[in-house]
Amino acid sequence: MWYVYHYNMCILNNHIMRQFDNYELTTLDYTLKYYLEHNENLDDEDIEWCNLVRKKIDTIMGIA
Numbered sequence: 001m002w003y004v005y006h007y008n009m010c011i012l013n014n015h016i017m018r019q020f021d022n023y024e025l026t027t028l029d030y031t032l033k034y035y036l037e038h039n040e041n042l043d044d045e046d047i048e049w050c051n052l053v054r055k056k057i058d059t060i061m062g063i064a
Contacts, residue, residue, distance in 0.1 A: 022061055025057050025061050026061075027062060028053075028057055029057045029058070032053060032054050033054065033059075035050060036051075
C-alpha cells in the first residue's frame with residue numbers, strides 16, 4: 001500500500017503538517033473516520049494505522 005506509506009511520511013513530519021490549516025486537518029480526520037466505518041474488510045494493521053493518524057491530527061490541532 002504505497003499510498004499509506006506516502007501519507008504516513010507526510011503526516012508524521014511535523015514541519016509538513018504545519019502547512020495544513022484546521023479545515024484541512026478536520027477533513028483528513030473525517031475522511032479517515034468514514035474510511036474506517038465503511039470498509040468492513042480492513043485488517044487490524046490498517047485500523048491501527050488510521051487511528052494513529054487520527055490521534056496525531058487531534059494532537060496537532062490541540063484537541064487531544
